Amino acid sequence: MNEKYSGSCLCGEIKYECTGEPVFSGNCHCRDCQKSSGSGYVPVLIFTADTIKITGNPKFYEKLGDSGKKIERGFCTRCGSTVFGKLESIPNAIGVRAGSLNNPNSYQPKFDFYTSSSNHWDFMNENIPKLKKSVREG
Numbered sequence: 001m002n003e004k005y006s007g008s009c010l011c012g013e014i015k016y017e018c019t020g021e022p023v024f025s026g027n028c029h030c031r032d033c034q035k036s037s038g039s040g041y042v043p044v045l046i047f048t049a050d051t052i053k054i055t056g057n058p059k060f061y062e063k064l065g066d067s068g069k070k071i072e073r074g075f076c077t078r079c080g081s082t083v084f085g086k087l088e089s090i091p092n093a094i095g096v097r098a099g100s101l102n103n104p105n106s107y108q109p110k111f112d113f114y115t116s117s118s119n120h121w122d123f124m125n126e127n128i129p130k131l132k133k134s135v136r137e138g
Contacts, residue, residue, distance in 0.1 A: 007100040009081035013056050020051035030114035036073055040122035043098035053092050
């Protein structure tokens with residue numbers, strides 16, 4: 001098990017272990033992420049699906065993103081914590097919210113994206129690149 005990338009929901013009903021390194025990490029400032037988190041952004045790590053083992057049964061809520069493609073947010077039906085994300089635009093990948101990590105200090109964001117939707121009160125790390133939209137759109 002890679003202790004660096006293991007975690008759970010608030011109540012522990014949903015747990016995960018990642019055996020590999022993330023293929024992407026960044027802070028999404030889109031309005032959907034703001035609303036789903038109740039915060040200014042969602043810090044996320046994306047892993048290939050074959051490197052993550054999930055214990056428990058998260059429920060997924062599906063919505064169309066700005067791209068017109070599906071985004072699914074996986075949450076615990078017991079405590080309500082959103083832990084996972086699946087993007088139709090990146091098949092065979094699973095996103096993990098950095099706050100759900102057992103060791104959240106292992107999270108190292110590489111980008112702030114969808115900064116065109118960021119809030120004036122959201123102070124971003126000036127040392128990482130900023131993208132107005134998604135990583136693919138710049």
